[in-house]
Amino acid sequence: MSWFTDFTNSSLGKKFIMALTGTLLMLFLIVHFIGNMMLYFGPAAFQKYVETLETVKPLVRVIEIILALIFIFHIYNGVRLWWQNKKADPAKYAVNASRENSDVFSRSMAITGSVIFLFLAFHLSTFWATFNFGTHPETEYPFYTIVSDWFRVPYYSIIYIVSMGFLGFHLNHAFQSAFQTFGLNHKKYTPLIKKIGTVYAVIMALGFASIPFYFLMGGK
Amino acid sequence: MSDNHITLKLKIWRQENKNAKGHFDEFNQKVSPDSSILEMLDEVNNKLEAEGKIPIAFESDCREGICGTCGLAVNGHPHGPLPKTATCQLHMRNFKDGETLYIEPFRAAAFQVIKDLIVDRSGFDKIQQAGGYTSFNTGSAPDANAIPISKTNADLSLDAAECIGCGACVAACKNSSAMLFVSAKVSQFALLPQGQPERYDRVQAMVKVMDENFFGSCTNTYACEAECPKGISVSNIARMNRDYFKAKLCEEKVEG
């Protein structure tokens, strides 16, 4: 496996893994997003959606494990890159000109990524744990109730909404950056990719954040 | 060619040697707007020398923006704030009377400060030695017109080959990545038929040495392209990524 470790240890290999895992996570986000949007079709539709997933539980478990591995790889690699880059740059300039040569999204990936990681831990320990292992409320549509109950708590919703802001920041760079890392850069389509990336990031961030916002504003 | 001199407050990095702790020295310098920033430093140095003081060490050679020797950061910008301009071509008319300029060496772990504004860029040479060439011995070349090369590819190759090896990309990058520099050389050859026989070995060898020499990794901020005095495009980085992944994941040869 020497060629493999050789590859994954190289700076480009790490980048490749970052982009690959990141792309898979972005695809997962779309699936997750569609699921969440079920909430807007009412409690029954959402209940139906969750129950359908329950019928293929073993498959969901396998996917969850794969997802977890992807996350771990993404985070582990991110930390390794961050460490390599930390070592490569010992001093900063007296005047910080980075605002004039690069955008804030690209410069803050480690920060936004870290916030998203914390959010993820929070999210898993609440929704995911409750959905899977917690006691479900005795209502007609318990899953919907769980969601609406949580999101009626202001601090909880605000954490979600703010975190989605960070997610949007992260995705805005992530989307086009993955294409660049895979070597897909061309003056014909790169400007379009950048636009799609921004649209994707905005939809994801606003879409996900709209749900806590909806319940916070008194949505039933 | 005006006579309206301006006065600038200069804060210039002084560091006796690589182990010494550096600090900023302050100078008030009157300068002609037609002078380049290096000519202004010449004047500061002349004054220092006349007073028996040690002049500021900085490097320059061609002063035409092509040799890549000069390089210092002005207000956080490698080669100063003017786009696509090397330090030696940065004229003082781009600054305002009374402005404060912070003049620092290129900063990166891979570029150790030797003295004042001079840094050690030998890491670049090591990367080039690993594969920045085609392995033709003198005398073995076929006729120059034996292999036609499309004008598009020749032009793109030259776009990449215009890199002057100054290190501004590394100095601008928040990760001190040398990807723009390395990819420019890799691309120059990847685009030409003469570069094909060693194409995939070259990219692996050069990236390996790049990683060994304390350069960081690319996080696609594109600060390198923005600060590059020759405007080398980050599309070269994408090209290098393609070649590297292909080399590692698809090529028949197993050893890197």
Added chain:
Amino acid sequence: MIKLNSNVPEGNITEKWSNYKFSMKLVNPANKRKFDIIVVGTGLAGASAAATLGELGYKVKAFTYHDSPRRAHSIAAQGGINAAKNYQNDADSVYRLFYDTVKGGDFRAREANVYRLAEVSNNIIDQCVAQGVPFAREYGGTLANRSFGGAQVSRTFYARGETGQQLLLGAYGSLNRQIHLGNVEIFSRREMLDLVVVDGKAKGIIVRNLLTGETERHSAQAVVLATGGYMNVYYLSTNAMNSNATASWRAHKRGAAFANPAYTQIHPTCLPVHGEAQSKLVLMSESLRNDGRIWVSKKAGDTRPPDQIPESERDYYLERKYPAFGNLVPRDVASRNAKYVCDEGRGVNGGRAVYLDFAEAFNRIGKDAVKDRYGNLFDMYQNITGVDPYEVPMQIYPAPHYAMGGLWVDYNLMSNVPGLFVLGEANFSDHGANRLGASALMQGLADGYFVIPYTIGNYLATEKPEKANPESSEFKEAEKSVRDDVKKLLSINGKQTVDAIHKKLGLVLIDKVGMSRTEKGLNEAIKQIRDLREEFWKDVKVVGKGEELNQTLERAGRVADYLQFGELLAKDALNRNESCGGHFREEYQTPEGEALRRDDEYAYVAAWEYKGPGESELSKENLEFTNIKLATRSYK
């Protein structure tokens, strides 16, 4: 007197080189690694020589005072490189390139060398293309050519305005490959400060490590100097800040003859001096003269802005004096006439510039067409001067650019000191009294790739030189003299900076030993340079220490050498009682004011031997022109 044997092989000029290559002695491939060769300088000539010698199997040590071999000033060459490929089917040939170069050099070059240069020019292009040099191409994929510097055929290969950079990076790549393979060891940030001669043969060098200030002894069986030209002696020139004559001069002091120092090329289309702080001059392509018209006011001391000087009061002096060639006269003629009008008080920018005006071209072909042709040059002009040349006429002034003179070498490129080879601009070479455009790159690479690899082998196989012991008295003596020089410079502690004295020297030289020279002026210059030399050793101030990175000390050593070399330059100009190429003596001109060559008396190479500070002895190598008939250049 030195006996100068050019060692030009017998036979027809077209066969000399091939016959000679066959008759040379060869070093057995297995024995090559037993020979150490020192190459000083890593520009086009040095890098190509070091790489090729490494490929052949010699053990090469390459030295540069830069941090990287790629910084050498060859990198700044813009225009292109000539070769007799005849790809354009316009009747070019090796013989025509040979003919043009000898004639362009005003019949002061060695025919056999020039023929060989033309002969190998084609191999250079093949070599560079194989190295991945991205030359300009036609849409069909073949190489593009342009006509350059008044040549009547299109034989110049180019890569935008960065041909020198691309060729140097090609040679740098080949050098890097040999470094990687272990055949070449690179010593960067080392400045050669002496040549070591043992039993009459060059056996090593003394260098100063520019980072630590330590001196080092390096021994080898042969020494190759490729250290460039000496035009920075003028202080302001188009050469790089660090370009210097020290390596050549120190070799000269150890016995190598210096040939034709008075042959200096002063390029007409440079950006003008902006003020006291000016550190160097920047060249703009002379192609600008194709559409620009050069003029000054008819009145001396006219301070009106150019748009307020009516047509009738303008003097388009080149068009007036040379109706046939107009603004396209050769470099030396254009430069000299710019000096004359400025000397008459008609120059602009304080008498240090003339106008280069595109108004007529704007009317004739339109601003857009001018932009298409010269857009990058106009941008460069505006960036540097801050003046928009689309609105206000450009100002230009001549600048010292290229040294045709250099250390004397024979056909083998070996100096009169056996084992010391000199390549590229550092030798007196193939350009005679005037170099044609796009020929410098050709010569540097010809010497390095295709001449020295053969001739050095012949020397090593014939002489079988032993490697000298770096502990020998010759090495120790040379090292001591270098250290003593450093100590002496640091101990003077006078009042003037190194640059201040260098500037004074430059002013004397450009005024009296520049574009136009007279016996009286040259005698004055010699005296002034001597005085300046004395002043330097009494009153210069070199701050800092010797055992550290000390850029002032580096410059001081170079200026000390210029102060000796400058005198030789003036002496050579004084000795040459004729006008030819870049050397113009006002006493020797035709009634129309053109250069008057005196072939009967001066068709020789003036090779000077060092006899102590300010003392030189002249030896002559007569030039014979058996293939090309001596003729006078005329541009009327």
